[in-house]
Amino acid sequence: MKRKKDLDFLIRLFTGFVYVVLIIFSIEKGEKIFRIVMMILSFLCLFEFLIISGTDIILIKVASLFFLFPILMDIFTKKGLIPYIICFIPYSIIFFIIQLFSKKYSHREKITQVSHLIFGFVYIIIPFYLASYIYSNIYHGKELILGIFILIWTNDTLSYLIGRKWGKRKIAMSISPKKSVEGFIGGLLFCLILGFFLYKIWGEKYWGVLAFMVPIFSTIGDLVESTIKRSYNVKNSGIWFPGHGGFLDRLDSFIFVIPIIATIVISVVYLF
Numbered sequence: 259m260k261r262k263k264d265l266d267f268l269i270r271l272f273t274g275f276v277y278v279v280l281i282i283f284s285i286e287k288g289e290k291i292f293r294i295v296m297m298i299l300s301f302l303c304l305f306e307f308l309i310i311s312g313t314d315i316i317l318i319k320v321a322s323l324f325f326l327f328p329i330l331m332d333i334f335t336k337k338g339l340i341p342y343i344i345c346f347i348p349y350s351i352i353f354f355i356i357q358l359f360s361k362k363y364s365h366r367e368k369i370t371q372v373s374h375l376i377f378g379f380v381y382i383i384i385p386f387y388l389a390s391y392i393y394s395n396i397y398h399g400k401e402l403i404l405g406i407f408i409l410i411w412t413n414d415t416l417s418y419l420i421g422r423k424w425g426k427r428k429i430a431m432s433i434s435p436k437k438s439v440e441g442f443i444g445g446l447l448f449c450l451i452l453g454f455f456l457y458k459i460w461g462e463k464y465w466g467v468l469a470f471m472v473p474i475f476s477t478i479g480d481l482v483e484s485t486i487k488r489s490y491n492v493k494n495s496g497i498w499f500p501g502h503g504g505f506l507d508r509l510d511s512f513i514f515v516i517p518i519i520a521t522i523v524i525s526v527v528y529l530f
Contacts, residue, residue: 277508278411285393285404290332292403293390297329300386302505303513304378306495310487311374314362317353350375382506385513388520396523398462405456405465406519409449409472410511417445417477429477434484437477446473472515479514483507 284295308318353375357368393399421441429437453469456462483506487495496504506513 281407282404285400289394292393294329294332296386296390297332299505299509300383303509304382306504306506307378307382308374310490310492310495312490313371313374317356317371320349320352382513385516389516392520392523398460401460402523405460406468406472406515407512409452409469410476410515412452413445413449413473413476414511416448417441417473420444430481433481433488437480442473442477446470449473468519471518475515475518476511479511482514483510
């Protein structure tokens with residue numbers, strides 16, 4: 259039993275390392291590479307959500323054709339973020355038309371499938387778009403995105419390790435039995451320490467605030483995704499990252515944190 263736990267931990271560590279290298283590489287290679295990676299990850303997360311929510315497989319296949327278009331356009335042109343959103347329009351229209359004339363589902367089931375698409379768009383696609391927007395259009399956006407990822411990774415790793423070793427009080431037993439108060443506090447403390455170093459490196463005072471906010475909303479994001487999976491009776495959103503699950507499992511914290519950060523950053527830039 260102990261050997262299995264140790265093996266699971268090593269697999270989790272390795273797959274996590276591969277994921278971290280991919281993200282850092284995309285951030286350091288520049289705006290275009292980062293945007294393309296964000297587009298690909300957002301679409302993979304959306305596909306996983308549509309699959310676990312029971313969306314018609316034909317509609318998911320149709321989606322793959324439309325989502326291939328903006329990635330290719332971004333690779334061979336300089337259109338930036340525009341195709342990232344435009345691609346969703348024809349897919350949504352076809353999705354709605356197919357549902358409207360489908361005889362396979364009842365009216366209630368049609369509405370349910372449409373709601374899956376709308377929820378997936380708001381919950382998954384928009385956060386990745388916002389991340390690309392921050393990187394490209396906000397002052398020190400590259401450092402901001404890198405720092406947010408580092409804070410999320412620090413919180414996820416330390417809260418997991420501390421919770422695994424000393425966790426006793428569960429945050430939400432019915433949603434995520436492994437998340438503990440001790441793990442959350444440990445992750446928060448290490449993020450605050452890291453926030454101080456990020457402030458020293460990049461000289462921006464907001465890192466103290468972000469270091470406090472990220473662990474809170476990162477944990478909430480994890481619990482939200484756990485709730486979604488439990489509502490569909492699945493353990494993991496996919497199998498791409500052994501020890502972690504799928505892309506949605508790996509990026510659930512990021513998906514929830516980015517809209518909060520984007521709201522604050524964009525509000526400060528344009529309102530003050």
